[in-house]
Amino acid sequence: MALTAIIEEHGGPERFKLVERDVGAPGPGEVRIAHKAVGLNFIDVYQRTGLYPMELPHAMGMEAAGVIEAVGEGVTHLKEGDRAAYASNPPGAYAEARVMPAAQVCPLPEGISFEEGAAMMLKGMTVEYLFHRTTPLKSGDTVLFHAAAGGVGLLACQWARSEGITLIGTAGSDEKCQLALDHGAAHCINYRSGDWAATVRELTDGKGVDVVMDAVGKDTFDGSLSSLRPLGMMISFGNASGPVPPLDIGILGKKGSLKITRPTLFTHIADHETCQAMARHLAEKVLSGDVKITIGQRFALRDVAKAHEALEARKTTGSTILEI
Structure with a gap:
């Protein structure tokens, strides 16, 4: 079981509901990942409010970092015990653990912390495509x-x-x-x-x-x-x-x-090889010191509504993460 933040109807931050969900085993092309940190992004707000409608109820969150607990058939770029991070559909990152498609989950180098990994993937790959692919x-x-x-x-x-x-x-x-x-x-x-x-x-x-x-x-x-x-x-x-x-x-x-x-990030990362290449480019920038990940705010997973309130009020600087 894993604590997970979901919404059952679109609206304000008060719509968040915390539930315990059975994680299960990964199927073909999937991985199970235990999160160590989760990133927040404005797309999360758009989805919660209904600007980007979703079929409800649905778990929330697009970005996280953690440890691979199990891999499904056909997954070759990750193995059990690997450090990993992602920005990916479908939403569901606001959770202690989840099963998800493996194609957009990327190895996380040892020199980058889980917090940095959770804070950098969606935002960093966005910057990568803005400067190199647009x-x-x-x-x-x-x-x-x-x-x-x-x-x-x-x-x-x-x-x-x-x-x-x-x-x-x-x-x-x-x-x-x-x-x-x-x-x-x-x-x-x-x-x-x-x-x-x-x-x-x-x-x-x-x-x-x-x-x-x-x-x-x-x-x-x-x-x-x-x-x-x-x-x-x-x-x-x-x-x-x-x-x-x-x-x-x-x-x-x-x-x-x-x-x-x-453009959208998800068009760019839909292709597995392109996604992995973008993540490697981002990691190179971070490991070289050219780009440092600034985490301005930290919230507990249970305080996800407060995190969204701060994000919408533009009271944040740098990245915001949920600590698991």
């Missing part, structure tokens, strides 16, 4: 990154610095801006203090940035488009402030023949 980026390019002091943002600041890319961040306070700067952002703008899009233009001598990486959504979308240089790329990869309203595609032409994409 649009060509090279040393000297300029990126605008919103929520630069969040879990994904602090990894992006470091990743950009390690690749010679100038990252302009935005954040909601001077303290959060300083955190982004400390992690490698070249500049960080407190979006509460004025017209941040105009400041981006000033910082780029009126040219605009090559790429915008925007997980905030509705509140930043128009300003993001206005911050791009002609032929620039807008990567909209989240909806923390709400979904982006329908777009008149003609605005892209008016603002300089802009490009726009709405």
